[in-house]
Amino acid sequence: MTANKFYVLVIVLIALNICQALDCYDCDSSDENCIKSVASVNKTACTGEDICYTKTDTGTGKVTRGCGAKDSCPSGNCFSCSEDSCNTHIICKKCDATDASCSQTNADDAKYNQVCNVSNSCIKQVKDKQVVRGCVADNPCGSANTDTCNVCKDANCNVGIFPEKRRLCHQCENSSCNDVSSASPTPCLLYDAAEKCYTKGDSADTMVRGCQSDTAAKCSAGNTDDKCLTCDSADGCNNLKFERTVSCFQCSDATDCAEAQDSNATECSKPVSYLQANECYSQVKNGLALRGCFIERDEQLGTCSEETSCTSCASAGCNKAALDVTFTCVRCRSDNFGGCRNNAANIGGEKCSNSTAEEKCFWGQWDGIVLRGCLSDADYLTTYQCNNPKDNRCHTCTTSNCNTKAPSGASTLQSLGVGLNLLLVFGFLSARWRVL
Structure with missing residues (x-):
């Protein structure tokens, strides 16, 4: 073989070797495309290496891709x-129940990066009430994802709080746990679709907050401790201090207090315990609008409910909405309804046909007949008599349904006709004569 032919053969062999060299993606996770968009990163022609690899570093989760020797890639x-x-x-997040953060955080830390082999999907699912994340080849969720099982096909797509609608509660104890206004609630360790948050404490320094499903929960489901307050109205609902100052609108009248309040609410004289959710109240009673602090509410106002025209609320100055104060009076005649004389309190009031700046109810007796009603609806003579303080045939009052008193004996006697008075006299004399 001549020298020229030898050189040509060498060149051909070198060319063939170059043509057969692998092209591999070459990058690390300092470039986010190395994880999320591999096709956009540079390739390299491998020299003396016969595999392409993808690996993650244990501990840091750093991702690298490149060329390597056959035995250089441990499983x-x-x-x-x-x-x-x-x-x-594909790179997926991998963690399980041995790591609480897998359930209680987004699990987006790089340390959770895991390279998947034949899989082209990531999974996050609930197993035994805790979250598991990793690679998956087959879809264990079935034909569709569910609230507790989710398969996705993008790199690290299995991050995020899961399930998305799981309850978040404040979780802490002791003195740093009294004021959590600047803290963010965190997911409960165990997933329970009916999860509740709880608060318990004997003082501001002994507060405990958590999830009812916790294995060491101070207020687990079924607990009857009257110091346990549970809630499920919103994430982080267990945020009340041991005691808190509250402010409410406080007034009582039939006019200004009934209108929507736009001034500043007044601080209540007593602090409110975490066990007391309601802070302020609004009520309409006897033609008056009443607003105030729930903890200071008079027991004589009855329970605060729809039946008593009372509403309560749980935020500062929340009792500011306008109130519908309709003035009512008992309206009846004793010659049409027997209960009108002595049992008017059980009749119930009716809205007055007319209204005036000074609403009044009246009750009185004329010629043996008891009349009750709205003074604004009465005729001129009745109005005159009722407004005359010297005329005790009629009386007035200024709150709704206040005209329920029975007529007194003196007014009854004065209102009887002369003829009836004479009959009474004759009856008395006759009785006296019979005794004699």
Whole structure:
């Protein structure tokens, strides 16, 4: 073989070797495309290396892709292949119940990065009430994702609080746990669709907050401790201090107090315990609008309910809405309804037909007949008599349904006709004569 032919053969062999060299993606996770968009990163022609690989570093979760020797890629956190541009292995987050953060955080820390082998999907699911994340080849969720099982096909797509609608509660204890206004609630460790948050404490220094499903919960489901307050109205609902100052609108009249309040609410004289959710109240009673602090509410006002025209609320100055104060009076005649004389309190009031700036109810007796009603609806003579303080045939009052008193004996006697008075006299004399 001549020298020229030898050189040509060498050149051909070198060219063939170059043509057969692998092309692999070459990058690390300092470039986010190395995880999220591998096709956009540079490739490299491998020299003396026969595999492409993708691996994650234990502990840091750093992702690297490149060329390597056949035995340089240990299983578990490194996977290899032997075709051009084949090292596109998907990266998923991997963690389980041994790590509370897997359930209680987004799990987006780089340390959770895991390279998947034949899988092209990531999964997050609930197992035994705790979250598990990782790689998946087959879909254990079935034909569709559910609230507790989710499969996705993008890199690290299995991050995020899961399930999305799981309850978040404040979780702490002791003195740092009294004021959590600047803290963010966190997911409960165990997933329970009916989860509740709780608060318990004997003082500001002994407050405990958590999730009812916690294995060491101070206020687990079924607990009858009267110091346990549970809630499920919103995430972080267990945020009340041991005692808190509150402010409410406080007034009582039939006019200004009934209108929507736009001034500043007044601080209540007593602090409110965390066990007392209601802070302010509004009520309409006897034609008056009443507003105030729930903890200072008079027991004589009855329970605060729809039946008593009372509403309560749980935020500062929340009792500011306008109130519908309709003035009513008992309206009846004793010659039409027997209960009108002595049992008017059980009749119930009716709205007056007319209204005036000074609403009044009246009751009185004329010629043996008891009349009750709205003074604004009465005729001129009745109005005159009722407004005359010297005329005790009629009386007035200024709150709704206040005209329920029975007529007194003196007014009854004065209102009887002369003829009836004479009959009474004759009856008395006759009785006296019979005794004699």
